[in-house]
Amino acid sequence: xSSTQAGLEGVVVAETELSDVDGDRGQLIVRGYExxxxxxxxxxxDVCALLWSGQLPEGAERDRWSAGIARGRCAAxxxxxxxxxxxxxxxxxxxxxxxxxxxxxxxxxxxDANLVTGACAVFAAAWARRQRGQEPIAPDTSMTHAADYLHxxxxxxxxxxxxxxxxxxxxxxVDHGLNASTLAARVVASTxxxxxxxxVAGIGALKGPLHGGAPGPVLDMLDDIGSPGRARxxxxxxxxxxxxxxxxxxxxxxxxxxxxAALEREAxxxxxxGKAGERLPLxxxxxxxxxxxxxxxxxxxxxxxxxxxxxxxxLEAIGIPxxxxxxxxxxxxxxxxxxxxxxxxxxxxxxxxxxTYVGPGRSTKYKVQSTK
Ligand code: COA
Numbered sequence: 001x002s003s004t005q006a007g008l009e010g011v012v013v014a015e016t017e018l019s020d021v022d023g024d025r026g027q028l029i030v031r032g033y034e035x036x037x038x039x040x041x042x043x044x045x046d047v048c049a050l051l052w053s054g055q056l057p058e059g060a061e062r063d064r065w066s067a068g069i070a071r072g073r074c075a076a077x078x079x080x081x082x083x084x085x086x087x088x089x090x091x092x093x094x095x096x097x098x099x100x101x102x103x104x105x106x107x108x109x110x111x112d113a114n115l116v117t118g119a120c121a122v123f124a125a126a127w128a129r130r131q132r133g134q135e136p137i138a139p140d141t142s143m144t145h146a147a148d149y150l151h152x153x154x155x156x157x158x159x160x161x162x163x164x165x166x167x168x169x170x171x172x173x174v175d176h177g178l179n180a181s182t183l184a185a186r187v188v189a190s191t192x193x194x195x196x197x198x199x200v201a202g203i204g205a206l207k208g209p210l211h212g213g214a215p216g217p218v219l220d221m222l223d224d225i226g227s228p229g230r231a232r233x234x235x236x237x238x239x240x241x242x243x244x245x246x247x248x249x250x251x252x253x254x255x256x257x258x259x260x261a262a263l264e265r266e267a268x269x270x271x272x273x274g275k276a277g278e279r280l281p282l283x284x285x286x287x288x289x290x291x292x293x294x295x296x297x298x299x300x301x302x303x304x305x306x307x308x309x310x311x312x313x314x315l316e317a318i319g320i321p322x323x324x325x326x327x328x329x330x331x332x333x334x335x336x337x338x339x340x341x342x343x344x345x346x347x348x349x350x351x352x353x354x355x356t357y358v359g360p361g362r363s364t365k366y367k368v369q370s371t372k
Pocket of ligand 1: 209210211212214243244245246247248249250251252294298301303306307308
């Protein structure tokens, strides 16, 4: 293996019952359900219950799970005054990482999972409001997590079409095999460390533009392109300059990311309801042109739209500011990190992969000159 090939690609480092990604068939399974079956049919609170317990809740059980997450939001809101200047940091992911880092684990995984899941929504909303010079809004325990996130952001009544669309988004991205941030969280869990530390590691990995940081730049790209006629020349210039087209390509998928289709459908529904602008027609043209150009440039590699492409379109349609796109990803994925934390602690061992040493010392040894 050459140094450029070295990595964790294709290496199995954990067994999981949580989710599975089939990159050739474009299939994502979460706890036995295809993602298309969950999105738009169940709430994010239900999906948390599914991930954390293995079963979709019914009847009073649904309320019990929702109430647990709502308690987490309330507990997090009480902690806002003790977060120092964490939520004044200009970058939303820096602010979220700093604020979550100030939480203390209780050692009870269920309680901690509710707390960090509630806290991600409360802190992200409070950060966004502070950016606009507004006071934070207290959570409403009668609402689902998605509805309350939008309520804590805007302060006013929230259209049900927007809540449904956000619920769909949060369900869609909650877990995705051993992606980079989940691996980071599992490595921390494997050392026996606490859940809050694992979540902080996850946020750090998610921040990167090759992982959860792409949707903001996707929207910048659509803004820059502006009109359908400019799509091809704009993209061609980027590709010729060797730049990456954000929202395109995936390490695992060799076909279109199934989550892109689910989110595109939700964006279409929201735009048709008249509750959003009309970004979708341009986005579809940009996707088509980007796919064609990338196929010419990389015929050996199928570079198709990934989840972030239509995340950008959907979150904008919901009314979430683009600076809050990555933190909103964390509002969902935190539930996946919690489930992986629990699974790793129950079943896993210390993760200690190997590296291939390619520096000097094996055949050519350096000699230390004494400086004394
Ligand atoms: N635009 C242009 N070229 C791309 C590309 C993109 N979006 N994605 C991959 N490529 C090219 C690379 O430049 C590289 O070309 P080279 O061999 O000539 O240097 C080749 O494809 C392989 O890239 P590599 O980085 O090894 O592939 P990967 O499997 O690691 O890539 C991503 C996965 C997601 C990191 C990559 O597709 C990417 O950067 N996408 C844009 C960012 C994004 O949307 N991230 C969200 C992911 S959900």
